[in-house]
Amino acid sequence: MTRRAPNNLTPAGTWANAALCRYDDPEIWFTDATEHDARLVCGWCPVRQHCLDEAMAAENGLGTSSRYGVYGGLTGKERAKLAARRRKLAPVPPPAPATGQATEPCGTPAAYRRHFRRKETPCEACRTADRVARYDRMDRAKTRAS
Numbered sequence: 011m012t013r014r015a016p017n018n019l020t021p022a023g024t025w026a027n028a029a030l031c032r033y034d035d036p037e038i039w040f041t042d043a044t045e046h047d048a049r050l051v052c053g054w055c056p057v058r059q060h061c062l063d064e065a066m067a068a069e070n071g072l073g074t075s076s077r078y079g080v081y082g083g084l085t086g087k088e089r090a091k092l093a094a095r096r097r098k099l100a101p102v103p104p105p106a107p108a109t110g111q112a113t114e115p116c117g118t119p120a121a122y123r124r125h126f127r128r129k130e131t132p133c134e135a136c137r138t139a140d141r142v143a144r145y146d147r148m149d150r151a152k153t154r155a156s
């Protein structure tokens with residue numbers, strides 16, 4: 011009996027063909043009492059990393075109690091711990107812009123000034139917008155003077 015690939019996500023004819031658990035009773039991977047045996051087989055499995063990666067992806071966001079069976083040599087509890095460790099190591103996303111202050115789209119004089127406030131180099135669209143605004147101001151000044 012062939013053990014189902016992690017959560018049935020693995021298409022037939024891929025790495026799952028090389029899975030060592032194909033030759034055993036799949037129950038071994040889902041019974042607490044045989045956990046040790048399952049781990050032993052996983053330890054020799056040539057596609058262990060692939061199996062683990064796929065299980066981690068398929069179980070993304072799930073809690074410990076929703077991770078069943080041994081995959082890639084790890085129990086559900088161990089995979090939940092691994093997921094928590096990876097979350098901790100993941101890069102922190104940049105802070106969202108402060109709310110309440112509307113963000114001007116690039117290509118406007120306001121966005122050009124915002125680049126400076128943030129100590130950024132203004133982008134091409136903003137530099138152009140600033141130049142156009144400046145020429146407009148000069149034109150108006152000239153018209154007033156004449």
Ligand code: SF4
Pocket residue numbers: 029030031032039051052053055056057058059061062080081082083
């Ligand atoms: S690592 Fe273990 S569960 Fe995964 S394919 Fe290999 S034997 Fe099966």
Ligand SMILES: [Zn+2]
Pocket residue numbers: 115116117121122125132133134135136
């Ligand atoms: Zn810009």
